[in-house]
Amino acid sequence: MEISFKGKRILVTGAGQGIGRGIAVELWRAGANIVALSRTRSHLETLQSEYPSIDIVDVDLADWEKTRAVVESLGHFDALVNNAAIAICEPFLNCTPGDFDKTFDINVKAVLNISQVVARKMVENKTHGAIVNISSQASKAALKDHAIYSASKAALDALTRAMALELGPHGIRVNAVNPTVIMTAMAKVGWSDPDKAAEMKAKIPLGRFGEVSEVVNAVVFLLSERSSMINGVELPIDGGFLAT
Numbered sequence: 001m002e003i004s005f006k007g008k009r010i011l012v013t014g015a016g017q018g019i020g021r022g023i024a025v026e027l028w029r030a031g032a033n034i035v036a037l038s039r040t041r042s043h044l045e046t047l048q049s050e051y052p053s054i055d056i057v058d059v060d061l062a063d064w065e066k067t068r069a070v071v072e073s074l075g076h077f078d079a080l081v082n083n084a085a086i087a088i089c090e091p092f093l094n095c096t097p098g099d100f101d102k103t104f105d106i107n108v109k110a111v112l113n114i115s116q117v118v119a120r121k122m123v124e125n126k127t128h129g130a131i132v133n134i135s136s137q138a139s140k141a142a143l144k145d146h147a148i149y150s151a152s153k154a155a156l157d158a159l160t161r162a163m164a165l166e167l168g169p170h171g172i173r174v175n176a177v178n179p180t181v182i183m184t185a186m187a188k189v190g191w192s193d194p195d196k197a198a199e200m201k202a203k204i205p206l207g208r209f210g211e212v213s214e215v216v217n218a219v220v221f222l223l224s225e226r227s228s229m230i231n232g233v234e235l236p237i238d239g240g241f242l243a244t
């Protein structure tokens with residue numbers, strides 16, 4: 001049986017490009033009414049020109065008040081994908097408080113902000129919803145030049161477990177996925193150097209990086225009824241990297 005999200009309203013953050021765009025489009029194909037939220041208006045307009053029935057909203061998630069007001073104004077959702085994030089790749093000794101704040105504002109605080117607004121409405125409406133947070137293998141494994149990013153994704157994993165615990169009694173499931181490198185705009189910054197990429201691939205039992213579609217498939221599963229008893233997990237999509 002095909003997975004269908006017909007009649008479901010789903011908010012996807014960071015949906016203008018990369019993994020978030022892939023998730024938004026696949027959920028739309030499966031019948032969902034999608035609101036694609038991101039910072040860059042032009043990316044969202046390109047998405048909407050291809051998929052006119054996808055609604056788009058541009059907001060900078062670093063702005064807590066504005067984001068809260070915007071998400072409040074969007075009304076009720078059946079599901080949420082917290083995908084937007086940034087990665088500032090610096091050697092640990094060069095990391096600044098500014099890098100830390102910028103990263104945590106988007107990768108952690110914005111997730112708290114948006115999830116609170118969405119989950120409160122789910123609770124009010126007695127919606128048995130689902131939330132998926134896009135974490136990273138970097139939350140579990142130390143990767144060179146990823147100190148702040150890793151710390152933010154580890155915080156996101158912890159937030160996922162806390163949300164699963166407190167929202168579970170309302171019938172809302174919260175899970176995370178932890179992908180390995182997927183060659184999007186974000187990954188190109190850190191992994192374009194062929195030697196570095198080859199070194200990383202050699203540590204992945206399947207011997208390659210992941211594809212956007214491989215993250216999308218896991219997110220679709222975790223949002224669907226097929227995963228109805230799965231709550232509070234952090235699912236590696238990493239070809240076995242974290243198992244080694």
Ligand SMILES: NC(=O)c1ccc[n+]([C@@H]2O[C@H](COP(=O)([O-])OP(=O)(O)OC[C@H]3O[C@@H](n4cnc5c(N)ncnc54)[C@H](O)[C@@H]3O)[C@@H](O)[C@H]2O)c1
Pocket residue numbers: 013014015016017018019020037038039040059060061062082083084085086106134135136137178179180181182183184185186187
């Ligand atoms: N690409 C990888 O190798 C990889 C690996 C593991 C996890 N991830 C995670 O997957 C998710 C998607 O990453 P991606 O590779 O598609 O990255 P990307 O840079 O291609 O896309 C990120 C999206 O987030 C949006 N965004 C960033 N800052 C924002 C802000 N302040 N306000 C609103 N929107 C903002 C961007 O506009 C963009 O649409 C992220 O959570 C990332 O940490 C990526």
